[in-house]
Amino acid sequence: MTQHDTPSPTRNQAPVDPITVEIIQSSLRAITDEMFATMRKTAMSSIIYEVLDFGVAMFDADGQLASSGSGIPGFIGMLEPGVKSVRAKYHRPGDVGPGDIFMTNIPHHGGVSHMNDVVLILPVFAGDTLIGWLANKAHWVDLGGAFPGGISADARDLYQEGLQLPCIKVIEAGQVNQAVLDIIQANSRQPDISKGDFWAGVASMRAGERRFKALAEKYGTPAVLHAIADYIETGERMARAALKALPHGRFDATERTDDGIELRTTITITDDVFEVDLRGNPPTRADALNCTLDATMVNAQMIFMAICGPDNLANSGTFRPIRLLVDDDSMFAARYPAAVSVYYETTVTGFDLLWKALAPALPERLTAGHYASICGTFLGGPHPETGQALGIVEPQLGGWGAAATRDGVNALYTGYHGDTFNVPAEVAEQRNGLMVDRLSLSEAPGGEGRHMGGRGIRLHYRIMADGWWITTAYVRTENGPWGLDGGRPGSTNFIEVVRASGERSRHAACTALPLNAGDVVEVVTAHGGGYGDPAERPARQVAEDVKNGYVSPDRAAEVYGYRGDPA
Known part of the structure; x- marks a missing residue:
């Protein structure tokens, strides 16, 4: 340990x-x-x-x-x-x-x-x-x-x-x-x-x-x-002053990954210690969905800052109350030379797990689950005009969970990202040799509640030259973000590759998948989880959701009992 x-x-x-x-x-x-x-x-x-x-x-x-x-x-x-x-x-x-x-x-x-x-x-x-x-x-x-x-x-x-x-x-x-x-x-x-x-x-x-x-x-x-x-x-x-003001006790959560592995955590809060216990989780994996102990420690630091005050100082002293317990040679503390290239999906999953453990006890500070995947999208190939070899990276925006008092935020980066931004369409097209056919909020169902989870996005990259490739490793492709207090789970993350011939294929993870001119990569990210019973969402607000395209009329009828604009 x-x-x-x-x-x-x-x-x-x-x-x-x-x-x-x-x-x-x-x-x-x-x-x-x-x-x-x-x-x-x-x-x-x-x-x-x-x-x-x-x-x-x-x-x-x-x-x-x-x-x-x-x-x-x-x-x-x-x-x-x-x-x-x-x-x-x-x-x-x-x-x-x-x-x-x-x-x-x-x-x-x-x-x-x-x-x-x-x-x-x-x-x-x-x-x-x-x-x-x-x-x-x-x-x-x-x-x-x-x-x-x-x-x-x-x-x-x-x-x-x-x-x-x-x-x-x-x-x-x-x-x-x-x-x-x-x-x-x-x-x-x-x-x-x-x-x-x-x-x-x-x-x-x-x-x-x-x-x-x-x-x-x-x-x-x-x-x-x-x-x-x-x-x-x-x-x-x-x-330490902020720690004393937190609810004390033991807080547990479990989560099941897309491939059926159960993850668990126990967080214990006292006057003196913020203890994160991740013992009992799976051993180091044979693939690259591992992270190191240092990466896992950051999860504990981030959730600690989120509940103690994001505006407080962030230095070595800030994190002194944290104690992290992890099994050696586990997927949260992988040993050399274990593969870790997609560590970010494991760390954001771990961060979301800690969030899930504390959210019921801190409804005024923590939301329902967010899309919880970096959705790192790696594309490369020759520039269509210069022939120069390119390799570009873009994490994707997604939906945040609803809070006890408001809807979730649309199209925001994960809690793991901090001060990061998406690549503007103009830069993607001029510098990286792609065409961005579409960037909009996703119309997928999910995340309904008294307060609705934030919407994910739909982003379409059109490939302009032969000899390109794409690599991805998204999580939350099977199980959407968790809701709170009766809120519905959010939707899921995935990509679809639409060939110039019209053939479609859906992927959660792929490595150097070949792409050619005319192919389109459709990125879809998840909505956040809902908060509260959907039946409690006011009818006028549901009508506004339908008007704004956040939910289809059929889905609104199914989940909210929508019968048309009450006006």
């Missing part, structure tokens, strides 16, 4: 006036915001500059999360173990110095979710003193492997998923190790894009380094170290 706790902070005891401390702490977030903006403006691939599939963060000298920037929560939450993996490997005097940048992408060794999510880590020095670390983690579109884009639910081990970068020093004292970049480019199906995204990550961290060092020069190193330690301690105080 693995128990995962957050360590205690260290604190420099230098006296600093509270106004200066507040200014320095506000600057920490400004630094990570600048890192985020730099990455967004300089990246080469649309998964980074449009979707914002990356995260940045700042750490104290011991590798504890001090300030998290915008980005995907799952990325930011995993970066602390990444920094600590560098400190563990490069622990001798002189191993780490000014101008060094480290690179890692092996999920089981700390800081990484799957191998496409490359982590860059930079130590920050004020003179000869190490004052902290900066990290950047972003999804690179291709790092080799057996499958285009490195993604496949069918992968059997890490070796099939791409090039491994085992916590290496890619830049030393400001000098790039060109051999490493050459190896990366030689293994990538899109070498120029990979090279560009690497240098974007470097630029992001160097921007943060300049600001971090300037902060130490302006206020003095002791003051900065004191302010960072105080910031972490403040995060802990806020978290």
Whole structure:
């Protein structure tokens, strides 16, 4: 069994006036915001500059999360173990110095979710003193492997998923190790894009380094170290105060996956501990639907933040009350070299499971189930005009569950995404060589209740050249999102491939499925679960739903007893 706790902070005891401390702490977030903006403006691939599939963060000298920037929560939450993996490997005097940048992408060794999510880590020095670390983690579109884009639910081990970068020093004292970049480019199906995204990550961290060092020069190193330690301690105080205000007790939930596997969790809340127990779940799978312990810890962190206050600080101190219990070598704590390329579907399923356990006890804070699939859609092939090889990634929007007081939100990303966006149709068409024939709310039935679950989407990609492919691994393709208090379950996630000949095929998961000019990929994402008895939904509201196309007249008659517009 693995128990995962957050360590205690260290604190420099230098006296600093509270106004200066507040200014320095506000600057920490400004630094990570600048890192985020730099990455967004300089990246080469649309998964980074449009979707914002990356995260940045700042750490104290011991590798504890001090300030998290915008980005995907799952990325930011995993970066602390990444920094600590560098400190563990490069622990001798002189191993780490000014101008060094480290690179890692092996999920089981700390800081990484799957191998496409490359982590860059930079130590920050004020003179000869190490004052902290900066990290950047972003999804690179291709790092080799057996499958285009490195993604496949069918992968059997890490070796099939791409090039491994085992916590290496890619830049030393400001000098790039060109051999490493050459190896990366030689293994990538899109070498120029990979090279560009690497240098974007470097630029992001160097921007943060300049600001971090300037902060130490302006206020003095002791003051900065004191302010960072105080910031972490403040995060802990806020978290423990919020924990005391939660309902205490034991909260259980189970869920059945599309392939019939039962998952379970028990959450125990006391004055001092927020314990997430995932023991008893299936062992590591033979496919890529596994995730590492670090990824599972992020689920506990995210649900803790969701119920304790999303606007609170998010640093190492914030997560100190969390205790995670997981069986070793399980699908929630896979060991090297287990395949994890579609880890995101397992983590979002796990996150939804924790949500389900707590939602009945916290109806004012948590909704019914949402579409709970990243719905990562990987497409590639030659650009129809230039012939350049492309590989693009787009997670999909979906419906959120209804709340006790209102309908669910339409077409929003999952709770795992954070500050991410869909690729605009104009970018998909101009840059990625596709045509977007349709983007609308889905008309599928599901999610009815006193309050209705948010609507998923229907998105149609038209392929414009021969020799394309698609890879997907959606979950919630058989069992829709759960309702609450009598609300109906939501609909399901899937794709349909419509060939130019008119032939149709439906898929939940596929790997490099061939596509040619004229084929259309129809993406359909799920509605969220409903809340409350559908019979209690006001007739005028049902009529408005029919008018807006949220529900068909026949479905409204079946579920709500609709007999036409009461006006």
